[in-house]
Amino acid sequence: MKEISAIIKPFKLDEVREALAEVGVMGLTVTEVKGFGRQKGHTELYRGAEYVVDFLPKVKIELVIGDELLNPAVDAIIKAAFTGKIGDGKIFIKNVEEVIRIRTGETGNDAV
Numbered sequence: 001m002k003e004i005s006a007i008i009k010p011f012k013l014d015e016v017r018e019a020l021a022e023v024g025v026m027g028l029t030v031t032e033v034k035g036f037g038r039q040k041g042h043t044e045l046y047r048g049a050e051y052v053v054d055f056l057p058k059v060k061i062e063l064v065i066g067d068e069l070l071n072p073a074v075d076a077i078i079k080a081a082f083t084g085k086i087g088d089g090k091i092f093i094k095n096v097e098e099v100i101r102i103r104t105g106e107t108g109n110d111a112v
């Protein structure tokens with residue numbers, strides 16, 4: 001199993017969630033975060049305003065999936081979150097050792 005952690009522009013959240021649901025992702029976690037990338041010190045547009053601040057509002061999406069869903073999920077995120085402007089975000093991928101559904105005790109791929 002893999003964990004995808006994607007930092008995206010907040011206004012892209014609905015589009016990304018829909019794209020992930022379409023490829024079969026059954027659950028995810030969303031957190032409002034702040035961060036910076038290479039554009040630090042440069043301006044970035046957020047809700048029509050130009051920011052020269054160090055930290056910009058972003059949304060972090062975390063999802064754990066079976067290996068077979070990794071490529072479709074990554075492709076869906078890239079397609080839905082892309083604007084072509086700086087600050088579109090980044091995707092991090094990690095291996096996950098175990099998943100347990102608390103209600104049923106199911107583990108592994110059955111639990112994601």
Ligand SMILES: Nc1ncnc2c1ncn2[C@@H]1O[C@H](COP(=O)(O)OP(=O)(O)OP(=O)(O)O)[C@@H](O)[C@H]1O
Nearest residue numbers: 007034035036037038039058085086087088089090
């Ligand atoms: N190496 C990193 N580690 C952790 N978080 C990061 C890293 N790089 C970027 N982020 C997070 O992702 C957000 C978006 O990154 P961003 O798209 O600005 O990256 P970038 O490398 O500057 O790419 P671009 O040139 O497209 O702007 C940042 O605000 C930050 O929250």
